Amino acid sequence: MDTIYGKHVHVLDAANFHAHASRYREVLLDIGAGDGRYTLHTARRRPECHAIGLDACADGLRKSSRTAPPNALYLVANALALPKELANIASHVTINFPWGSLLSALLDTDQALAAGLRAVTRPGATLEIRLNMGALAEIGCPPEAARDQVRRTLWNAGFSEMRTCSLGATELRTFPTTWAKRLAYGRDPRGLLLWANRARKHRHEPLTTRYASIESLRGQQGVYYAPKGAA
Ligand SMILES: C[S@@+](CC[C@H](N)C(=O)[O-])C[C@H]1O[C@@H](n2cnc3c(N)ncnc32)[C@H](O)[C@@H]1O
Numbered sequence: 001m002d003t004i005y006g007k008h009v010h011v012l013d014a015a016n017f018h019a020h021a022s023r024y025r026e027v028l029l030d031i032g033a034g035d036g037r038y039t040l041h042t043a044r045r046r047p048e049c050h051a052i053g054l055d056a057c058a059d060g061l062r063k064s065s066r067t068a069p070p071n072a073l074y075l076v077a078n079a080l081a082l083p084k085e086l087a088n089i090a091s092h093v094t095i096n097f098p099w100g101s102l103l104s105a106l107l108d109t110d111q112a113l114a115a116g117l118r119a120v121t122r123p124g125a126t127l128e129i130r131l132n133m134g135a136l137a138e139i140g141c142p143p144e145a146a147r148d149q150v151r152r153t154l155w156n157a158g159f160s161e162m163r164t165c166s167l168g169a170t171e172l173r174t175f176p177t178t179w180a181k182r183l184a185y186g187r188d189p190r191g192l193l194l195w196a197n198r199a200r201k202h203r204h205e206p207l208t209t210r211y212a213s214i215e216s217l218r219g220q221q222g223v224y225y226a227p228k229g230a231a
Helices: 016-021 037-045 060-065 100-107 111-120 133-138 145-154 169-176 176-183 214-220
Strands: 003-004 008-011 025-033 049-055 074-077 090-096 122-130 158-166 191-197 208-211
Touching: 003 060, 025 037, 037 060, 037 074, 049 060, 060 074, 090 111, 100 111, 100 122, 100 145, 111 122, 111 145, 122 133, 122 145, 122 176, 133 145, 133 191, 145 158, 145 191, 169 176, 169 191
Parallel strands: 025 049, 025 090, 049 074, 090 122, 158 208
Antiparallel strands: 003 008, 003 074, 122 191, 158 191
């Protein structure tokens, strides 16, 4: 798979990747990482966690990858064809403010994305998806429909439970990604957080949705989310 360090893209083979990744008990995979800020934030605050930022576009990742600590890794790949080297690696996945094909795949119950998410996550892994309400409005997708559609994608990916809550300007301002800040200070500072847990055993029950408060979800994601610090 292709890994980026500053201006340079290298091929990282499975053996070298696993030798490095096996030093960490927890692995965060940030899909659609953009400029890689969230990966950097996590890697700096959690030296014991391997933080992997993945995006289809290499350019955005160049700057962060140059200054990243050894527990951060940046990959250039399409989320709809996740590298097979990542199989069963992630204890935690984030998809923050997706757009383009990544957003469409979440909303269209794309089988390739679901299969990829299922393949890269360990049983018990958590997944956080943050959606930009403005981006949903632009494509004519009401928040309730987005919730239902994402829920179906996650069910196909082996996730058993989903919690959801709204994000306002306060939450967006303190969340350490560039798009969270952009949204927070923009005209329509509204987001939607969907949190799900990869079932240890995928039961054939419908995936439930519970509406939760931001405080309760903050508790769930507390290890990765550091509201006081921006990267
Ligand atoms: C609005 S940006 C959000 C970036 C970052 N997560 C943040 O919160 O600042 C959406 C990102 O999704 C990436 N993206 C869109 N479709 C993708 C795909 N199929 N595979 C990988 N990345 C994709 C884009 O390249 C872009 O960097």
